[in-house]
Amino acid sequence: xxxxxxxxxxxxxxGNKRLQRALEHWQPKYIQWWRxxxxxxxxxxxxxxxxxxxxxxxxxxxxxxxxxxxxxxxxIFLADPVHDRRIGFGDFYGQPVWQEVPGEFRNQLRRLIxxxxxxxxxxxxxxxxxxxRCPSLYDLRNLFQVNVEEGRHLWAMVYLLHSYFGRxxxxxxxxxxxxxxxxxxxxxxxxxxxxxxxxxxxxxxxxMFTDRDGKSQLMSLSESSLxxxxxxxxxxxxxxxxxxxxxxxGISRILERTCQLMKEAGYSxxxxxxxxxxxxxxxxxxxxxxxLSLDLHGGEVSSNAASYFANGLKGxxxxxxxxxxxxxxxxxxMEFFEQGRTVTKEVLLRNAMNEVLRDWYVGDCAAGVTRxxxxxEAHGMSDRLQxxxxxxxxxxxxxxxxxxxxxxxxxTKEEWDRRQFDWLPSxxxxxxxxxxxxxxxxxxxxxxxxxxxxRRGVNQQPIDFEYVRTEQ
Ligand SMILES: [Fe+2]
Ligand SMILES: [Fe+2]
Numbered sequence: 399x400x401x402x403x404x405x406x407x408x409x410x411x412x413g414n415k416r417l418q419r420a421l422e423h424w425q426p427k428y429i430q431w432w433r434x435x436x437x438x439x440x441x442x443x444x445x446x447x448x449x450x451x452x453x454x455x456x457x458x459x460x461x462x463x464x465x466x467x468x469x470x471x472x473x474i475f476l477a478d479p480v481h482d483r484r485i486g487f488g489d490f491y492g493q494p495v496w497q498e499v500p501g502e503f504r505n506q507l508r509r510l511i512x513x514x515x516x517x518x519x520x521x522x523x524x525x526x527x528x529x530x531r532c533p534s535l536y537d538l539r540n541l542f543q544v545n546v547e548e549g550r551h552l553w554a555m556v557y558l559l560h561s562y563f564g565r566x567x568x569x570x571x572x573x574x575x576x577x578x579x580x581x582x583x584x585x586x587x588x589x590x591x592x593x594x595x596x597x598x599x600x601x602x603x604x605x606m607f608t609d610r611d612g613k614s615q616l617m618s619l620s621e622s623s624l625x626x627x628x629x630x631x632x633x634x635x636x637x638x639x640x641x642x643x644x645x646x647x648g649i650s651r652i653l654e655r656t657c658q659l660m661k662e663a664g665y666s667x668x669x670x671x672x673x674x675x676x677x678x679x680x681x682x683x684x685x686x687x688x689x690l691s692l693d694l695h696g697g698e699v700s701s702n703a704a705s706y707f708a709n710g711l712k713g714x715x716x717x718x719x720x721x722x723x724x725x726x727x728x729x730x731x732m733e734f735f736e737q738g739r740t741v742t743k744e745v746l747l748r749n750a751m752n753e754v755l756r757d758w759y760v761g762d763c764a765a766g767v768t769r770x771x772x773x774x775e776a777h778g779m780s781d782r783l784q785x786x787x788x789x790x791x792x793x794x795x796x797x798x799x800x801x802x803x804x805x806x807x808x809x810t811k812e813e814w815d816r817r818q819f820d821w822l823p824s825x826x827x828x829x830x831x832x833x834x835x836x837x838x839x840x841x842x843x844x845x846x847x848x849x850x851x852x853r854r855g856v857n858q859q860p861i862d863f864e865y866v867r868t869e870q
Contacts, residue, residue: 406452406473409557420560424571428552431575432468435523437545439530440866441468446542447856447865451475451550454633462857464867470546474557477632485623487723488710495625499562503709507624508563510712512570513587514615514631515555516577518548520591521604523579528601531835533846537598538838539856539865540644544605547637554630562626589793590690597831598849599652599675603687605645606766611691613638614715614759621713646766647852650773652680654850657777673834673847677774677781682823684783685804688763689791695759696752697795698732703751714751715758730754735789735797738808760788791822840866 451459483495522545532538559567577584580592620631659674669676706712730750733740771782787806789797801814843862855861
């Protein structure tokens with residue numbers, strides 16, 4: 399039986415029979431999916447020290463306890479309503495926001511919600527084997543925290559589908575559990591969510607860059623005229639911040655350790671000889687996940703994006719910070735690639751909304767890379783990490799089908815084939831990473847050789863706290 403105790407919520411679940419019935423049907427399938435496709439080998443005997451959202455106030459969502467993962471209480475939360483909220487952009491600017499889905503935008507809204515929803519279980523599937531290679535119990539716990547929250551984000555989208563989209567919504571909710579990351583017949587909708595994440599360098603880069611795409615998408619959806627979508631995504635953003643923290647600090651700790659090992663090995667020595675991760679390998683993984691995540695923002699010139707904006711479905715990140723919100727007569731200077739060279743042309747701003755969001759995303763990533771470089775600087779290193787040019791390694795949009803080096807210089811296919819593994823992880827790099835992550839580290843307070851301990855533990859617990867315990 400569905401209950402508020404099992405499913406913490408602030409959507410009056412106990413008073414909503416229709417939603418209860420829908421969830422009673424969906425929830426067992428979700429649990430089965432979690433058992434089959436969630437963290438492999440951590441379903442029965444492990445107790446994980448995780449945070450469970452039990453309400454939306456600051457104490458409520460920072461509630462920590464030991465739980466077995468399949469018993470995690472996935473809840474449904476909307477951020478508090480904003481009094482007299484008005485549509486913030488597009489053709490209906492200034493009108494009251496919608497509490498129900500307008501018939502004419504039903505398909506577009508459903509598509510936006512399903513696309514967002516599909517990424518959430520996908521990432522859990524991508525990460526399901528990582529526990530067996532964890533660098534510490536602290537990191538293992540962080541992985542599971544991210545996983546259960548992605549599961550909750552799926553719940554958030556399924557809540558919208560069940561509540562506002564009738565039968566179609568119920569079908570979509572089922573299909574979200576049927577597609578599978580990397581599955582040839584039924585893949586996840588977006589490419590980056592079909593790439594395997596089989597080592598922890600990938601995991602940290604994914605949570606830094608791909609979860610940050612989640613942040614850009616959620617920020618633009620939180621501007622939506624559909625108020626329940628806005629409120630749902632606003633609450634999801636609070637959880638997303640933690641995922642990016644895991645990614646950013648994970649890489650920071652690897653950099654810290656790499657610098658120590660470089661000093662020990664002598665600056666000119668190969669840090670791999672002492673079991674560390676060399677900066678070149680770190681840069682290649684950065685290149686990989688940043689470029690994949692740029693693709694997630696969609697084509698540069700997009701009539702879909704224009705229509706989402708015009709109809710008030712998906713706004714710009716921080717729409718409030720713009721002077722003008724209708725964007726009908728404005729233009730955007732876009733860099734096209736034509737006949738082997740780049741040319742800047744004006745595009746109607748509404749058609750450039752994907753690129754506007756990508757600009758915001760690139761800026762947010764760049765700030766993170768600057769923070770990483772401070773670690774290299776503090777250790778007296780002259781090397782720096784950098785974001786590749788946005789034309790590099792693209793598979794979606796107008797640069798797809800051409801080849802560019804990380805500086806954005808056009809190169810031939812032959813040169814790309816010859817040099818791609820100078821810029822992207824090679825099978826050898828992956829093999830090396832898997833070799834230093836061959837065995838998990840389950841001893842409290844111990845860390846793998848390639849990563850430094852964190853500055854502090856979770857929820858003011860010590861670093862050597864038993865973040866995951868085994869109970870037979
Ligand atoms: Fe998420
Ligand atoms: Fe996330």
